[in-house]
Amino acid sequence: MNADFEAIGKTFVQHYYAVFDDKEKRESVAGMYHPTEAMLTFEGQQFQGFEAIKEKMKLIPLDNMMRQLTTIDCQPTIDGGVLVNVVGQLKNHSEHDKVMGFTQTFILKPGNNSFFVHHDIFRLALHNC
Numbered sequence: 204m205n206a207d208f209e210a211i212g213k214t215f216v217q218h219y220y221a222v223f224d225d226k227e228k229r230e231s232v233a234g235m236y237h238p239t240e241a242m243l244t245f246e247g248q249q250f251q252g253f254e255a256i257k258e259k260m261k262l263i264p265l266d267n268m269m270r271q272l273t274t275i276d277c278q279p280t281i282d283g284g285v286l287v288n289v290v291g292q293l294k295n296h297s298e299h300d301k302v303m304g305f306t307q308t309f310i311l312k313p314g315n316n317s318f319f320v321h322h323d324i325f326r327l328a329l330h331n332c
Contacts, residue, residue: 204279211318212277212287215311226266233257236320237312244324268293285311285318293327304328 205211222232236243238253250259272291280286287309294302310322 204281205283205285205313206279208279208285209277211311212285212309213275215285215309215318216272216275216287216289219309220270220272223260224265224268224270229263230257230260233260236323237314241320242322246326265293267296269296280310283313284321285309287311 219232219235222228222235233253233256236253236256241252241256243250243256243259245259245263248259250256270291270293272289274288274290276288278286289307289309290304291307292302292304294300305325305327307323307325309320311318312321
Protein backbone atom coordinates (compact mmCIF):
# COMPACT_ATOMS: atom_id res chain seq x y z
CA MET A 204 0.00 0.00 0.00
CA ASN A 205 1.12 3.53 -0.72
CA ALA A 206 1.76 5.46 2.51
CA ASP A 207 1.26 8.81 0.73
CA PHE A 208 -2.23 7.93 -0.49
CA GLU A 209 -3.90 10.94 1.18
CA ALA A 210 -1.51 13.50 -0.34
CA ILE A 211 -1.58 11.79 -3.74
CA GLY A 212 -5.38 11.74 -3.85
CA LYS A 213 -5.89 15.32 -2.69
CA THR A 214 -3.17 16.72 -4.97
CA PHE A 215 -4.67 14.84 -7.90
CA VAL A 216 -8.18 16.21 -7.20
CA GLN A 217 -6.97 19.82 -7.05
CA HIS A 218 -5.07 19.43 -10.33
CA TYR A 219 -7.87 17.51 -12.07
CA TYR A 220 -10.55 20.12 -11.33
CA ALA A 221 -8.22 23.05 -12.12
CA VAL A 222 -7.80 21.60 -15.63
CA PHE A 223 -11.38 20.32 -16.00
CA ASP A 224 -13.01 23.59 -14.93
CA ASP A 225 -11.07 25.57 -17.55
CA LYS A 226 -13.12 25.16 -20.74
CA GLU A 227 -10.04 25.76 -22.90
CA LYS A 228 -8.11 22.97 -21.14
CA ARG A 229 -10.90 20.50 -20.36
CA GLU A 230 -10.20 18.23 -23.30
CA SER A 231 -6.61 17.74 -22.07
CA VAL A 232 -7.88 16.16 -18.84
CA ALA A 233 -8.26 12.96 -20.90
CA GLY A 234 -4.45 12.75 -20.83
CA MET A 235 -4.71 11.91 -17.12
CA TYR A 236 -6.48 8.64 -17.98
CA HIS A 237 -4.85 5.35 -18.97
CA PRO A 238 -4.72 5.38 -22.80
CA THR A 239 -6.53 2.09 -23.38
CA GLU A 240 -7.84 0.63 -20.13
CA ALA A 241 -9.39 3.68 -18.43
CA MET A 242 -13.15 3.65 -17.91
CA LEU A 243 -15.32 6.73 -17.37
CA THR A 244 -18.93 6.38 -16.26
CA PHE A 245 -20.62 9.77 -16.58
CA GLU A 246 -24.25 9.87 -15.49
CA GLY A 247 -24.63 6.18 -16.34
CA GLN A 248 -22.94 6.32 -19.77
CA GLN A 249 -19.68 4.40 -20.12
CA PHE A 250 -16.62 5.41 -22.13
CA GLN A 251 -13.41 3.39 -22.39
CA GLY A 252 -9.96 4.54 -23.51
CA PHE A 253 -8.37 7.90 -24.21
CA GLU A 254 -10.19 8.77 -27.44
CA ALA A 255 -13.68 7.98 -26.14
CA ILE A 256 -13.04 9.88 -22.90
CA LYS A 257 -11.56 12.85 -24.79
CA GLU A 258 -14.65 13.06 -27.00
CA LYS A 259 -16.95 12.93 -23.97
CA MET A 260 -14.98 15.70 -22.25
CA LYS A 261 -15.74 17.98 -25.21
CA LEU A 262 -19.48 17.48 -24.71
CA ILE A 263 -19.90 17.80 -20.94
CA PRO A 264 -22.27 20.76 -20.35
CA LEU A 265 -20.62 22.31 -17.30
CA ASP A 266 -19.20 25.48 -18.87
CA ASN A 267 -20.89 28.04 -16.61
CA MET A 268 -20.67 26.09 -13.38
CA MET A 269 -18.91 26.93 -10.16
CA ARG A 270 -17.63 23.92 -8.22
CA GLN A 271 -17.34 23.71 -4.45
CA LEU A 272 -15.76 20.61 -2.94
CA THR A 273 -17.23 19.37 0.34
CA THR A 274 -15.05 16.34 1.06
CA ILE A 275 -12.19 14.38 -0.48
CA ASP A 276 -11.79 10.90 1.00
CA CYS A 277 -8.85 8.70 0.02
CA GLN A 278 -7.89 5.09 0.68
CA PRO A 279 -4.89 3.07 -0.49
CA THR A 280 -5.46 0.07 -2.73
CA ILE A 281 -3.56 -3.17 -2.35
CA ASP A 282 -1.64 -2.63 -5.64
CA GLY A 283 -0.22 0.79 -4.69
CA GLY A 284 -3.08 2.78 -6.17
CA VAL A 285 -5.44 5.23 -4.54
CA LEU A 286 -9.23 5.23 -4.28
CA VAL A 287 -10.53 8.82 -4.20
CA ASN A 288 -14.12 9.84 -3.49
CA VAL A 289 -15.15 13.47 -3.97
CA VAL A 290 -18.41 15.03 -2.80
CA GLY A 291 -19.29 18.57 -3.79
CA GLN A 292 -21.73 21.00 -5.31
CA LEU A 293 -22.15 22.60 -8.72
CA LYS A 294 -23.95 25.88 -9.26
CA ASN A 295 -24.54 27.89 -12.40
CA HIS A 296 -23.24 31.45 -12.29
CA SER A 297 -26.87 32.63 -12.28
CA GLU A 298 -28.08 33.30 -8.73
CA HIS A 299 -31.50 31.83 -9.58
CA ASP A 300 -30.26 28.35 -10.48
CA LYS A 301 -30.37 25.62 -7.88
CA VAL A 302 -27.29 24.01 -6.40
CA MET A 303 -26.69 20.43 -7.54
CA GLY A 304 -24.79 17.96 -5.42
CA PHE A 305 -22.38 15.56 -7.10
CA THR A 306 -20.09 12.70 -6.29
CA GLN A 307 -17.07 11.56 -8.28
CA THR A 308 -14.98 8.49 -7.54
CA PHE A 309 -11.54 7.84 -9.03
CA ILE A 310 -9.24 4.85 -8.88
CA LEU A 311 -5.69 6.04 -9.51
CA LYS A 312 -3.03 3.53 -10.54
CA PRO A 313 0.75 4.01 -10.43
CA GLY A 314 2.74 4.06 -13.67
CA ASN A 315 5.77 5.84 -15.15
CA ASN A 316 6.67 7.58 -11.86
CA SER A 317 3.19 9.10 -11.66
CA PHE A 318 -0.46 8.12 -11.35
CA PHE A 319 -3.17 7.84 -13.98
CA VAL A 320 -6.94 7.48 -13.76
CA HIS A 321 -7.98 3.88 -14.25
CA HIS A 322 -11.65 4.30 -13.26
CA ASP A 323 -13.84 7.40 -12.89
CA ILE A 324 -17.52 7.53 -11.94
CA PHE A 325 -19.37 10.86 -11.95
CA ARG A 326 -22.95 11.25 -10.80
CA LEU A 327 -25.13 14.23 -9.95
CA ALA A 328 -26.93 13.72 -6.65
CA LEU A 329 -30.44 14.44 -7.92
CA HIS A 330 -33.48 13.11 -6.11
CA ASN A 331 -37.10 12.88 -7.19
CA CYS A 332 -39.16 15.20 -5.01
